[in-house]
Amino acid sequence: MPSTAPAHISASPSVEGAAGSKTLDNGIRILSALARHPHGLTTTQLAHETALHRTGVYRLLGTLTRRGLVTQRADTRYQLGLTMIELAGAVRPDLRATAQVPLRDLAEAAAATAFLSVLDGDEVVSALVVEPLHADAHVAYRIGTRHPATVGSAGLAILSARAAVTGERAEITEARRRGYSISEGELQRGAWGLAAPVRPRTGEIEASVGVVALGALDEPRTAQLVVSTAAAIGNRLP
Amino acid sequence: MPSTAPAHISASPSVEGAAGSKTLDNGIRILSALARHPHGLTTTQLAHETALHRTGVYRLLGTLTRRGLVTQRADTRYQLGLTMIELAGAVRPDLRATAQVPLRDLAEAAAATAFLSVLDGDEVVSALVVEPLHADAHVAYRIGTRHPATVGSAGLAILSARAAVTGERAEITEARRRGYSISEGELQRGAWGLAAPVRPRTGEIEASVGVVALGALDEPRTAQLVVSTAAAIGNRLP
DNA sequence: CTAAACTGGAGCGATAATCGCACCTGAAGT
DNA sequence: ACTTCAGGTGCGATTATCGCTCCAGTTTAG
CATH class of the missing domain: 3.30.450.40 (GAF domain)
Known part of the structure; x- marks a missing residue:
């Protein structure tokens, strides 16, 4: 058990422990933030909430929206989508x-x-x-x-x-x-x-x-x- | 409205439409595959199911597991985790x-x-x-x-x-x-x-x-x- | 009882994807 | 009319990801 130091620690002083895939982790952080705000959040609000840049949030939201995990309301707010219920339905x-x-x-x-x-x-x-x-x-x-x-x-x-x-x-x-x-x-x-x-x-x-x-x-x-x-x-x- | 052609279309002949963030999309594909198989899947099975490489699946699973979206059973199978229910609870x-x-x-x-x-x-x-x-x-x-x-x-x-x-x-x-x-x-x-x-x-x-x-x-x-x-x-x- | 197959896991270099910035447009609000 | 804030796009530098290889245990098969 050679407890080698992880080679992939980036220079970012991340508050939490390092997660394997950064992009995927950012996407999940968006989902978590939306779960904490069921009324919905705008891209700018999400950027603040997740400490990501607005444009990055915007692009991740595109992917999440296409997959139905996030839906965009009539106004400019995003919230969790119905696919979330679909996925949760498969949990145990x-x-x-x-x-x-x-x-x-x-x-x-x-x-x-x-x-x-x-x-x-x-x-x-x-x-x-x-x-x-x-x-x-x-x-x-x-x-x-x-x-x-x-x-x-x-x-x-x-x-x-x-x-x-x-x-x-x-x-x-x-x-x-x-x-x-x-x-x-x-x-x-x-x-x-x-x-x-x-x-x-x-x-x-x-x-x-x-x-x-x-x-x-x-x-x-x-x-x-x-x-x-x-x-x-x-x-x-x- | 200059309908410019998207510059980020990769050379991959993807079956579905192009998604913004590839890594995040791969992660979601893993979740979808797990939803289709509530009994759980191994990394190799997931790699087949999602057309990704085994090691990539492995690393994405690490992130998903750390976030609780996926749990690893006693055996070598992965299935959707309870955080999925938590997130779905915030849908409408x-x-x-x-x-x-x-x-x-x-x-x-x-x-x-x-x-x-x-x-x-x-x-x-x-x-x-x-x-x-x-x-x-x-x-x-x-x-x-x-x-x-x-x-x-x-x-x-x-x-x-x-x-x-x-x-x-x-x-x-x-x-x-x-x-x-x-x-x-x-x-x-x-x-x-x-x-x-x-x-x-x-x-x-x-x-x-x-x-x-x-x-x-x-x-x-x-x-x-x-x-x-x-x-x-x-x-x-x- | 050995061999094959499979799983978790680490290292690494090339490449491709992401990131962050600048910039633009349109809709509200003042 | 002016400011603000939203969504949205282009581009280059950077970096995170990908795919490969290799290794060590465990099952499974023969």
């Missing part, structure tokens, strides 16, 4: 298809917003969110939300099941015993969450299902619903 | 958030799969799909599905409302009178669909809502449900 279709129906049943039974979250590095991303019918007050938990795995019931449920955490919070060992995790106000003020790990028959644990509500729910009852939903999903996975 | 969040609840109500009332589709060029993409609870047989209509606007009720509803079609099918003018479109077996054998255009208070019509079922539903009743759902969504849009 098996897991999402399997969880769809059980998740909606869970949302109804618990009368709360139900979610499926997946571990991605040291963060979790909500891959599926289902709100119950006739929800009085709904928790704003958008699909695609990303946050640290150590914050919120969704991430804690996965971490505790993996038991691969070095500095274990009391909550984590406790959760491993119970089979579910609870969080209160960690992600959102006043939000109460309860989640359980999804255990596929083969392979590692990487997902969890749970519910969020604006106040604490009946813990034993909710836990039973969430845990059985997680088991139902896990048993249908490879 | 207003429209999707507005339609979420009415759409689920529609699915329940009609006892059929309900969808929200958006026009993208001359194609439509399903942006939201909701299946009813206790569905006996569900229509496999995945989110992110893309198909020609002239095929299926979703696209026809938008086209007829726009009335910008040159070669108008009888179905289209008919639909404009009725306020909704019907299709039978156009997208899927045995699938019956009914959709109505979503008219925002300002701006162009670009979306439609509807239902799909495996057999024909009660047309008057379903049409009333779909049309009123479309109106409810449109009225809540800017």
